Amino acid sequence: MSNIYLKPNIGGGIKTAGLKSTEDFKTATLPLPKKVVIPFTHHIGAPSAPVVSKGDHVFVGTKIASSTSFISADTHSSVSGTVSDIIELHWSDGSLRPSAIIETDGEQKPDPGITPPEISTREDFVSAVQSSGLIGLGGAGFPTHVKLAKTKQPVDTLVINAAECEPYITSDYRTIMEETDEVIEGIETVLRYTGVKKAVIGIENNKPKAIELLNKKLNGSPEIRVVPLKTIYPQGAEKVLIGRVTGRAVPSGGLPADAGTIVLNVTTVSFLSKFVKTGFPLVEKRITVDGSAIAKPGNYLLPLGYCIGELAENLGGYVRSPERILLGGPMMGIALSSEDFPILKTTNAVLYLSESEVSTIPNNNCIRCGRCAYGCPVCLSPVEIDTAYENGEIDELKTLSVKNCIECGCCSYNCPAGRPLTQTMKLAKALLAKVGEKK
Amino acid sequence: MGKLKIVFNGILKENPVLVLVLGTCPVLAVSVSVAGALGMGIAATFVLIGSNAVISALRKIIPSNVRIPCYITVIATFVTIVMMLIKAFVPSLYAALGVYLPLIVVNCIILGRAEMFAAKNKMLDSILDGIGMGLGFTLIIVIMASIRELLGEGSWFGVSIIPEEYTIGVMTRSPGGFLTYGLLMAALAAILAKKGKKPLKFSTSNGCADCPVASACNGSHECEEGAE
Amino acid sequence: MTKLLSVAPAPHIRSKKTTNLIMLDVIIALLPVVVASGILFGLNALVLIAVSVAGCVLSEYLWCRLMKKPQCVQDLSAVVTGILIALNVPASLPIWQVLFGDVVAIIIVKQLFGGIGYNFVNPALAARVVMGLSFPASMTSYTYPAGTLEGMSGATPLSSIDALSNATPEAATHLGKYADLFSLFIGRHGGVLGETCALAILIGGIYLIIRGIIKPIIPLSFLATTFLLHYAFGSIAPLHAILSGGILLGAVFMATDYTTSPYTDKGKLVFGVGCGILTAVIRTYTNTHEGVTYSILIMNLLVPYINKLTRKKPYGGAAK
Numbered sequence: 001m002s003n004i005y006l007k008p009n010i011g012g013g014i015k016t017a018g019l020k021s022t023e024d025f026k027t028a029t030l031p032l033p034k035k036v037v038i039p040f041t042h043h044i045g046a047p048s049a050p051v052v053s054k055g056d057h058v059f060v061g062t063k064i065a066s067s068t069s070f071i072s073a074d075t076h077s078s079v080s081g082t083v084s085d086i087i088e089l090h091w092s093d094g095s096l097r098p099s100a101i102i103e104t105d106g107e108q109k110p111d112p113g114i115t116p117p118e119i120s121t122r123e124d125f126v127s128a129v130q131s132s133g134l135i136g137l138g139g140a141g142f143p144t145h146v147k148l149a150k151t152k153q154p155v156d157t158l159v160i161n162a163a164e165c166e167p168y169i170t171s172d173y174r175t176i177m178e179e180t181d182e183v184i185e186g187i188e189t190v191l192r193y194t195g196v197k198k199a200v201i202g203i204e205n206n207k208p209k210a211i212e213l214l215n216k217k218l219n220g221s222p223e224i225r226v227v228p229l230k231t232i233y234p235q236g237a238e239k240v241l242i243g244r245v246t247g248r249a250v251p252s253g254g255l256p257a258d259a260g261t262i263v264l265n266v267t268t269v270s271f272l273s274k275f276v277k278t279g280f281p282l283v284e285k286r287i288t289v290d291g292s293a294i295a296k297p298g299n300y301l302l303p304l305g306y307c308i309g310e311l312a313e314n315l316g317g318y319v320r321s322p323e324r325i326l327l328g329g330p331m332m333g334i335a336l337s338s339e340d341f342p343i344l345k346t347t348n349a350v351l352y353l354s355e356s357e358v359s360t361i362p363n364n365n366c367i368r369c370g371r372c373a374y375g376c377p378v379c380l381s382p383v384e385i386d387t388a389y390e391n392g393e394i395d396e397l398k399t400l401s402v403k404n405c406i407e408c409g410c411c412s413y414n415c416p417a418g419r420p421l422t423q424t425m426k427l428a429k430a431l432l433a434k435v436g437e438k439k
Numbered sequence: 440m441g442k443l444k445i446v447f448n449g450i451l452k453e454n455p456v457l458v459l460v461l462g463t464c465p466v467l468a469v470s471v472s473v474a475g476a477l478g479m480g481i482a483a484t485f486v487l488i489g490s491n492a493v494i495s496a497l498r499k500i501i502p503s504n505v506r507i508p509c510y511i512t513v514i515a516t517f518v519t520i521v522m523m524l525i526k527a528f529v530p531s532l533y534a535a536l537g538v539y540l541p542l543i544v545v546n547c548i549i550l551g552r553a554e555m556f557a558a559k560n561k562m563l564d565s566i567l568d569g570i571g572m573g574l575g576f577t578l579i580i581v582i583m584a585s586i587r588e589l590l591g592e593g594s595w596f597g598v599s600i601i602p603e604e605y606t607i608g609v610m611t612r613s614p615g616g617f618l619t620y621g622l623l624m625a626a627l628a629a630i631l632a633k634k635g636k637k638p639l640k641f642s643t644s645n646g647c648a649d650c651p652v653a654s655a656c657n658g659s660h661e662c663e664e665g666a667e
Numbered sequence: 668m669t670k671l672l673s674v675a676p677a678p679h680i681r682s683k684k685t686t687n688l689i690m691l692d693v694i695i696a697l698l699p700v701v702v703a704s705g706i707l708f709g710l711n712a713l714v715l716i717a718v719s720v721a722g723c724v725l726s727e728y729l730w731c732r733l734m735k736k737p738q739c740v741q742d743l744s745a746v747v748t749g750i751l752i753a754l755n756v757p758a759s760l761p762i763w764q765v766l767f768g769d770v771v772a773i774i775i776v777k778q779l780f781g782g783i784g785y786n787f788v789n790p791a792l793a794a795r796v797v798m799g800l801s802f803p804a805s806m807t808s809y810t811y812p813a814g815t816l817e818g819m820s821g822a823t824p825l826s827s828i829d830a831l832s833n834a835t836p837e838a839a840t841h842l843g844k845y846a847d848l849f850s851l852f853i854g855r856h857g858g859v860l861g862e863t864c865a866l867a868i869l870i871g872g873i874y875l876i877i878r879g880i881i882k883p884i885i886p887l888s889f890l891a892t893t894f895l896l897h898y899a900f901g902s903i904a905p906l907h908a909i910l911s912g913g914i915l916l917g918a919v920f921m922a923t924d925y926t927t928s929p930y931t932d933k934g935k936l937v938f939g940v941g942c943g944i945l946t947a948v949i950r951t952y953t954n955t956h957e958g959v960t961y962s963i964l965i966m967n968l969l970v971p972y973i974n975k976l977t978r979k980k981p982y983g984g985a986a987k
Contacts, residue, residue, distance in 0.1 A: 009982055016680065167680070239982060252983040324673050335674040358673070359681035364742065365784040367686055370930025378982035383930055384974070403986035409678030416686045417784075423676045607767060609801040618775065 005259055006251055008243025011379045013232040014410045016331070018206055019167040022290050025298035027174050030314045032104050036079050036305025037342040039089055039099040040065035043135040044142050046072040052100060056083045059111035061281050064100055067130060073143040074133040078283035078303035079104040092334045102305070116279040122150060125193035132275045133282045133345070138172075138236065138265035139328060141346040147264065148194055151257040157246055158190055158199040159256070162266040163229060163236030165204060166329025168290045169349045174299045175267045175286060176210040180217050186269030187224055189276055196262065199224045202245045206231040233331060234408040238263050240377045252404050282345060289315060291352035293322035302343055308350060309339030324358050326351040331409040361418030372411035372421055378404050382411035382421045389428045394435055402428045442567055449571025455548045456579040457627045462548040465539045466580050467616040473596045476584035478532040479539065480577025482521045487549050488569035489517040494557040495565035510553045511544065518544045548576060583619050587611060686783075690743035692880050696871035697750050697920065703864035708758035708810060712860050718762050720749035722769030730778045744783050748772050751791035751920060754861025755913070756798065758810045764802050768794035788967040789927050792960050799957065809858055852910060862913035872919040884935040885928060886918040892943025902951040914946060917959040927967040934977035941966045
C-alpha cells in the first residue's frame with residue numbers, strides 16, 4: 001500500500017531552559033473573585049451572540065453566548081451572580097470584543113438545567129460537544145466539535161498533545177498527574193464516538209513521571225500508545241507533533257485531517273470525559289502561575305473571567321515589580337498592557353515576569369547567519385523573508401511560503417541581531433493577504 | 440532655458456559623466472594622467488561643439504530613420520579633423536591618447552547630445568550645450584585624473600609631488616578608476632541634494648523621448664525607481 | 668496599583684548569543700594565531716595587528732558619526748576585520764599601508780554598501796587584493812621567522828614548492844628542508860602574518876566549532892576538495908597544498924564569514940567545494956599564488972544564487 005502522505009521535514013527548533021518550577025505544585029484553588037469579565041467570543045471562528053443582558057441573574061454554567069454557525073462555540077458563566085454590565089473589552093490585537101461583567105454572589109450555584117448529554121451517534125457527540133463551549137484548551141482556541149465531525153479524508157489516528165513545550169507551563173502535566181483516569185477515559189470516548197481506531201499520546205521526555213504513570217494506567221492497551229518526544233521547542237506545535245508521532249506531514253494550507261489525524265490537547269480530552277458524564281460546560285481552567293514577580297506561583301483551578309489584577313492580589317501580591325505580564329508562555333504568549341484583562345478559555349498560564357526574565361535585545365542589522373532558518377521547525381527561511389518584506393517584494397514572499405509559518409517564535413529567539421522576525425512573518429502574511437484581496 | 444543656463448546645465452545639474460553617466464569608457468581609461476585627460480577633454484569638446492552645430496543646422500533635413508548613421512558621419516568628420524590636428528601639432532598627446540582618440544566617434548556623450556539636444560534645438564542653443572557638456576566632461580575627467588595621478592603616481596601634470604614609496608598602485612588601475620568615479624558621483628549627488636536639487640531622473644520636459652536609452656527601456660521606467 | 672508594564676510582541680525570551688558575543692568568540696579564536704605571529708615574526712607583528720584594529724574601529728566610528736547613523740563599533744565586527752586584515756600582510760608592511768587597507772575594507776566594502784550584513788564580499792579579503800595591487804613590492808616581501816633559511820628572497824612555501832621541479836640537488840635539499848610538513852605545520856617559514864602557523868589556526872577553528880559559531884562544513888569541504896584536486900592534478904603534493912598559502916586561514920576564518928557565505932548546510936557544502944575547485948585550478952594553472960583569496964571572493968559573489976538554489980523545502984510543501 002503506497003503511502004499517500006507527505007514526509008515531514010521538521011527543522012531544528014530551539015532548546016530553552018524548561019523553567020518548570022511549578023511541576024510538582026498540586027493544583028490548588030483560590031478565593032472567588034468579586035467579579036468576572038467573560039468575553040462572549042474566546043474562540044477562532046464566527047463570533048458568538050450574547051444571550052444575556054444587563055441585570056440578568058446567572059448560575060454557574062448558564063449559557064451567556066450562543067454559537068452562530070458550525071465553526072463557533074457557546075460561552076457559559078463561570079460564577080453565579082448578576083450580569084452587572086456589558087462592555088467592550090480591549091483585546092490584545094487592538095480590537096474591541098463585547099464581554100459580560102458578572103458580579104459574583106459567592107454561592108456558586110450550578111445551573112439547574114444542566115443534565116448529562118444523550119449521545120448515541122457521532123452527530124449527537126458533535127452537537128453535545130458544541131453545546132459544552134469546548135474549544136482547544138492548548139491555547140489555539142479552535143472549536144473542538146468541528147474537529148470531531150466526520151471529514152472527507154480518512155482519519156486513522158487520534159493524536160493527543162501532551163507535549164507542553166513552552167517554558168514555565170505545567171498545567172497539562174498536572175492534568176495528567178491528577179486526572180489520569182479522566183484523560184484515558186476521554187481518549188476512549190473520542191475513539192468510540194468518532195470511530196477512529198487508535199490514539200497516540202505525544203509527550204516530551206522531560207516529564208518522566210507522567211510518561212510512567214500513563215503507561216501504568218494504560219497497561220499495554222492496544223488502542224492507546226504513549227510516544228515520548230525529545231524536549232525541543234516546539235514539539236507541541238500541531239504540525240510538528242503530527243510529523244513526529246505519525247511520520248506524516250500536514251500539506252501546506254491543510255488541516256490535520258489531511259494527514260489522517262485528529263489532534264486534541266490532553267486537557268481537552270480530560271474535560272470531554274467529565275462533560276460526557278455530567279453535561280457541565282466549560283467554566284474553569286487549570287492555569288500555571290509563575291514568574292519571579294508573584295508571591296505564590298503554582299497551578300490553580302480558576303473560573304473563567306478572573307481578572308489578572310485580582311488574581312495577583314489573591315496570589316499573595318507582588319514580591320517585585322512585574323516588568324511584563326504574559327497570558328501564555330514566553331515564546332508565544334501575549335503581553336498585557338493592564339491588569340484588567342481576564343483569564344480566557346485559551347489561557348493556560350499567567351506569567352508575572354520581572355525584568356531579569358524578559359529579554360530585550362536592540363534591533364540591529366541582519367548578519368545573515370541563518371540561525372533563524374536552522375531553528376525554524378517548518379523549514380522556512382526567515383532571513384530571506386525579512387529581506388523580501390523590507391524591500392516589499394511580493395512575489396518573493398509568495399515563493400518563500402510565508403503562509404506556512406506557525407508563528408512559534410523560534411526565529412526571533414535565535415536571532416543574534418535581535419530582529420523581530422516573528423513579527424515580520426506576521427506582517428508579511430498580512431501584506432500578502434492585503435495584496436490578494438486587491439486582486 | 441536661458442542661454443547661460445544651458446551651459447551650466449552641462450557642468451553641474453546634467454553633468455554627462457557624473458549624472459548622465461555617459462562616456463564612461465574614455466573617462467576611466469584616460470583619467471590616469473592629467474595631461475592626457477586635459478587633451479581628451481579639449482578634443483572631445485571641440486568635436487561636441489562642431490557636431491552639435493552641424494547636426495542642429497541639418498536637423499530638419501535628416502530623416503528620422505537614418506539619423507544615427509548621419510550623426511556618426513558628421514561626428515567622424517570632426518574627429519578626423521581633431522586627430523589630424525593633434526597628430527601634427529602635439530604628437531606626444533596623440534601617442535598618449537592612443538585608440539581613445541578615434542573612439543571619440545562613438546563617445547556616448549556626443550552621440551547622446553546629438554540625439555537628445557541638437558536634433559531638437561536651434562543652432563546657437565546646441566553650440567552652448569556642446570560648450571557646457573564639453574566643459575563638464577573636461578572638468579570631471581581632469582579632477583579624476585588629478586586624484587588618480589596624484590595618489591597613484593605621486594605627480595600632477597608630470598610634476599612629481601609625492602615620492603614613489605608613498606603611492607597607491609591601485610589608483611592607476613581599473614579598480615581605482617571605478618572607485619574614484621563612484622566616490623565622485625556620490626559627492627556630486629550629495630552636493631546637489633544639499634542644494635535641494637533631486638538627482639536627475641531622466642525627467643526632462645519631454646519625458647522618455649529625451650532619454651538616450653529609451654529604445655532599450657521600452658517604457659519600463661526603471662530610471663524612476665530608487666533614483667535617489 | 669498602576670505599574671507600567673512593558674508590552675512587546677512574542678517571543679519574550681531570546682537566545683543569549685548576540686552579534687557582539689559571536690564576534691567576541693571569533694576574536695578569541697584568532698588569539699592563538701595572533702600569538703603565533705608574535706612569536707614567529709616578533710613584536711612588529713603585534714604592533715601591526717594592533718594598528719590595524721585601531722584603524723578599522725576608528726574608520727567605522729568616524730563613518731557612523733559623519734553619516735549620523737547609530738554607532739555600530741560596539742558589535743566588534745570592525746575588530747575582527749582589523750585582525751584579519753593584519754593577518755593577511757607580511758610583518759614588514761608599512762603602517763600607513765595597512766591603514767589604507769582598513770579604510771578600503773570598512774568604508775568601501777562594508778559601510779558604503781549598508782554596514783554589517785550588507786557587504787557583498789569578505790572585507791578583509793577585498794582589502795588584501797586592493798593592497799596587493801597598490802603596494803605590490805611591500806605586500807610580497809615576506810619576512811622569515813628566526814631559524815628558517817635565508818637566501819630565498821620573496822619565496823613562500825608555495826613558490827618554492829613550484830620551484831622544486833627545476834631545482835638543483837643542493838637547492839632541492841634546501842627546499843626540502845624548508846618545505847617539510849612539520850615546518851609548514853608550526854609555521855617555520857615565510858609568509859604573511861596569519862597564514863604560517865597551521866597549528867594556531869586549527870586551535871582557533873576547533874574553538875569556533877565547539878562554541879557553535881561556525882559549522883565545520885565549509886572548512887572541511889574546502890580543504891578536502893583542494894586536497895583531492897591537487898592529488899588529481901599532481902601539481903602540488905596534496906598535504907603540502909592544504910598546509911600552505913593561506914588556505915587554512917581562509918577556510919576557517921574567511922570563507923565562514925556569515926554575511927558572505929550561504930546559510931543552509933547544502934549551500935555551505937556547495938560553497939566549500941566551489942572554493943576548493945577554484946583554489947586548486949588557480950594554483951595549478953596560473954602564475955599567482957593568491958588562489959585562496961580569489962576563489963573565496965568569486966564564491967562570495969555567487970552566494971545569493973547558491974542561497975536561492977539550496978533553500979530547504981518547507982514542511983508540507985510550498986505554499987500555493
